[in-house]
Structures are given as structure tokens and as C-alpha cells.
Amino acid sequence: MRTVGVEEELLLVDPRTGVPVPLSGVVVTEHDPKASAPITTELQQQQVETGTPVRTSMADVAAALRDLRRQVADAAAAAGAHVAALGTSPLPVVPQLTPDARYRRIRDLTGVMCDDHLTGGCHVHVGVASDDEGVAALDRLRPWLPVVTALATNSPFVDGRDSGYAGYRTQVWQRWPGTGPADVFGSPAEYRRRVDAMLATGVVLDHGMVYFDARLSQRYPTVEVRVPDVCLRVDDAVAVAALVRALVDTAADAWAAGEPAPPVPSALVRLASFRASRWGLTDELVHPRTGGTVPAAVAVTALVEHVRPALERSGDLDLVGTAVDELLAHGTGADRQRGVMDATGDLAHVVADAVEQTAR
Template sequence: MTATVDSSHPVPFDAVCPLVGVEEEYLVVDPATRAVAPRAAEVLERAAAELGEQVSTEITKFQVEAKTSPCVRVSELEEQLLRMRAAMARAAREEGLAVVASGTPVLGEIVPPPITDHPRYGVGIDTYRALHDEQSICAGHVHVHLPDRERAVLVSNHLRPWLPALIALTANSPFWAGRDTGYASWRTLSWAKWPVAGPPPYFASLAEFDELIGTLTEAGVLVDPGTIFWDVRPSARLPTLEVRVTDVPATAGESALLAAVVRALVLVSLERVEGGDPGPRLSAELLRAAYWQAARDGLDGYAIDPVTGRRTPAADLGTALLRHIGPALEQTGDLETVTARLERLRVTGTGAARQRAAHDRRGRLADVVDHLVERLMERDEPEV
């Protein structure tokens, strides 16, 4: 989300249909070699002429970031995503480059990556060192307007059981620098190495959250609030709850689907918080296992329910999710669209499955990159 919703210009909270926005990270690639190219600065300079503050640098010179404005309707958000992706693609093309929406680079020499020149990144390298070697990864972040930080922390307790499902549904990073990792979301596994990453802990209150952040900061684990990399967090700069668990979705339509689902999850969770439900205290081991299973298989095979530990067909995750958030989707007007798109995703497979299908047709990783370039601005993935 851009700074159009910030603490200096507060917007009243809408408990029926809160504002939602998306941040997406993309990789810059050379269309001839299909390898990632360290030329983000040139792409951003051109894109900024059209998108202004909606575009920004990322930690490596392989990556660019773009942000929507906050929206009430997901249809409006999707149109913004399509325009944003189109503008980024044009800017890249004018530099003889391309951009792709993939959680990890398919091809290229990426370890160690070229780091963007910025004082903050220098401090981060001093602190985290070789963890930056695998930072050429791209996520999708959804911001839901929730200015009450106490409620935002309590809502995160209710979101935790659904984070593995979001990983599975949006998995879009099977390849890593020239090899098939065997995982649907390798980005999830790569990101998990960081000291304050993965699912957030259970917090009984905002005071407990703030106390832990203070302790981690004093211990030198955090560089600043921006290095709280948990998959759900109250935003450090916006009056939002930020859900940042997924790979960057393959298409604009899937990114809009993710935003609708996350907002509905927040609304269901907020209702339970208001009713005095503290949320489930999950086993850390089960939640970790559920993350791993979702990252490995996406919508193929089985998923692990982090509440019960039972195995369930991963293809049924969409049905379970709809059952949980259906009333909230009706409230926001998104039920019909989300139902249809979750079914479409079940038929076409995840972004990771489609990347592999592109590879398997001729056994060429270059075809995967071409597939990603072609799909960047699509509303939905064509049925296969």
C-alpha cells in the first residue's frame, strides 16, 4: 500500500469491508539468456515516470517492488495490479529486459547477489551476513486496514492455522538458479533461515508483542522494525495488518484472489477476537511441519492440519478455506469470485505446477522464464 493511508491522515476503519492493498516483488531478467539481470535501477527509473512512489528498490539489484493503492473493492485492486504489472513490463522492455513474477530465480548466477546501495542494507549485511546469499526471492504482501494494533496482534493468533494453506495455494517457486528443488515453494524454505521469520508466535496482548520486539532489538537480532519478518505482523509504517507468507502470485488474478482471501480471514478472525476467543495455541512443531508440507507439495499430495496434526488432501484446502471465510466473503461481495477462482486454481494447478509443466514440454528452463514473462499481466491462468 502506498502512503495514501498513513497515521498522519487517518482513515476511519470499515469493519464491513476494510481497505486492502498489495505489494509485489518481481525479478528482472535478460530475455536473451533468461537469467536474472542486476539492472533493477534502470527499470525502476523508467517505471517511476508512470507509477511514481508505487515502485521502489529491493535488497538485491535483481528485484523491483510495486505497490497498489488501498482499495475497497477487489475488482478495483485487480485493475490496479494489471496496470502496475503492465507498466513494469513496459519499463523493462524499454531497457531491453523483462520482469517475471516468480518466488525464486529460475536461471542465473545468484550467490552472492548484488546488493542495492543503501545504508540500511549495509547494516543488515553486517548483522545477518551470509543469510543475504539467498535473498533473490520475491513475495506477495497483503495489507488489510486495521489501525488498532492490539486487535491486529490478537487477529494474528487466528490467522496462524491458515498460513500453510496460503503457502500451498500460491506456491510459485519450484526452481532455484538452474535446478528443480523438488519443492513447490522453495522461497518459503529459504526465508525460514532468518532469526525473526516464519509464523509469528502466539501473543496474548500487544504488550507481550512489544516486549518481545524490545528484547530482540536490545539483543541485536533486529536492525529496525522493518526486520520483523514474521509472516503476519502489524505494519511498521502503515495502520495495517500485513500478511507476507506467500510467494509472489503468478498472475494478477491470483494476487487479487489472495487479497480477497486474506481480508476475509482477517474479518473472521476479528469477529472472534471481539467475541473473546483468544485463538488456538498451536504446537510449534505441528505448525512447522505444516509449513514444510505446504512448501514441498503445494496443492498436490497431502496437507497437514496444524491444529489436529491430521493429514488431509491438499486439493481440499480451497473447500476448507471457503467454509471458514464464506460469511466474510459474502459481506465484502467477493464470495462468487473467490469460489470460482479457487476452483480454477484447483483445475490449473499452482504457479509452481505450471512452471514445471512449461519446463516438461521440452525440458528447457528457458521455456519456464518465457512462460513467466507471458503470464505476468494475465488476469487468470488459462486452463490446461
């Protein structure tokens, strides 16, 4: 069974106001150095990143995510903060750059875009046997990623207002150079050639700034899928991780069987991603096979059916089915945020609810 690791970017917020606070350095210091997984700083001081140990069982992934969220909550409390799994800050904030040489180089390159950037994503790493298998998976899973984006939308509010998007983080993120869907590579050699060409421009400073929607990890023998918002609820994050693993499994099977990669233009994948980011599960999505718009439930069902054999092999079919039914019936993190706002009229309550949901 393929290994899975999940990284989460989490906001640190003021317990009284809900405004993000620049305490990542203190939180990292307060974290137990003997813990099973590290807490690290990120681009801005108002957030931290966690990463689960490598696991094969989704039950173990869930346990690791819950444990890490508890550890961050404890370390944040010691620093005078709370932690919230939010894709963007609902309340206005002035991000403060983490004092790091690489981040300063990024800021010098991107200017105000970096100054304004504060988003929380979820990155899913899935083990692959070789770069050949990894690139084959990247080439075949790309049309399905917008559906994953829709399932994980959790960033409707930004800078004190409703953005109009379910997953506004996707739009913020795609301003950066090197982001978005990649064209079909065909081979590891072509993958490396294209990355080298990007680096040669001087706009992408290093391999870490190759921000494809899905890429080969530079640190691990994995495919890394980067499209989901950080999920409000652990159960949603686990379902997304299970679906991503099943997508890699299904793509690798298709490659081994000699099936070609779907020749879907990247421009169309980007448009499908826009729909997913704009409406989440509340409107139509682009069907990954036909390219036409269909009700969100139809696109999600198509995704589950596409990866059903892989989910059955891993024992994750019931887990994913239950989570998907819940999301279709009651909405994503974005829908919950809007529900709290409708009920209270106060974005501080939205953040407070997110704090509660993050630790639950």
C-alpha cells in the same frame, strides 16, 4: 469494508537468456514519477517491488496489480529487460546487493545468506481499527496461513534445477532471523515487548527485519501477511488477497465475540508450512483445525468455509470460489512452471512463459 493493499516483488530478466539482470536502479528511474503507485528497489538489484494503492474492491485491486505490472514491464523494456513474477530464479544467478546503507548492514550481519538471497514474495496488507484488533487477528489467523502458502506456491526451480519443492522460497526465507510463525501474543503490549526483545539481541537490526509470517505494519494501520510467493497470475494474487482479508475479518469477529485464539504451537504451524511449501496442492496438507493431514482440496475447502461469512459480506465468495476451483483443477504457478519444463526441457522457456503470464 476493510482496505487491502498488495505488494509484489518481481524479477528483472534478460530478454534473450532469462537470467536475472541487475537493472533495478535503471527501471526505477525509467518509471513515470507521476504514476499512481511507486516502483522501488529491493535487497538485490535483480528485482523491484510494487505496491498497490489502498483499495476496498477486489476488482480495483486486480486493476491496480495489472496496471503496475504493465508499468514495470514498460520501464523494464526501456532498460533492456523483461519482468517475471517468479518466487525464485529458475536459472543460476549471482545476486548483486542494492547500494543502500541498510542493506549493507544486513549483508554485514548475515554474510553469504544475504549474498545468495533472491526471492519474490507477495505481501498483503489488511486494514485494522486498532493494534488491539490487529494483534487479535494475528493470534487467530496463524493456523490457516500454511493453506495460503500452498495456494500461492510459485518457486519450484532454483539455481538451474528442480528444488523438489512447490514453494522453495519459503525454505529460503525461513533461514533469516526473525522469520516464521509467531506464538500467540494476547495483547499489543506483549507484541511490542517481544519485538523489543528481538531488537535487543542485535540480530534483528530494526522493525523491518521482524519477519513474522504475519505482523503489524510499522508504516500503516494494517496487518501484513507475508507468506505467499509472488503469484504468476494476477487472478491468483487477487484470490489470495481476498482470502487474507477474509481471515482478518473472521479473526476480528471471533475476538469481538470473546472467542480465544487457537492454542496451536508455533512448531506445528511451521511443520504445516513445510508441507505446504514442499508439495503445494499436489499432496496432503495439515488441516488447521484437527492438525492431521488431509487431501489438499479438503484443507482448502476448510479455509473457504472458515471465512465464508466474511467473503459473503465483501462480495468476494464467487471470485474466491472460481479461483480456488481453477487452482485445484489446474495447479498453482509452480505446477505451470513444471509443466513448461516437462514440455520444453529448457528453464529459459520457463522464464519466458512467466514473462508472458506476468504481463497477461
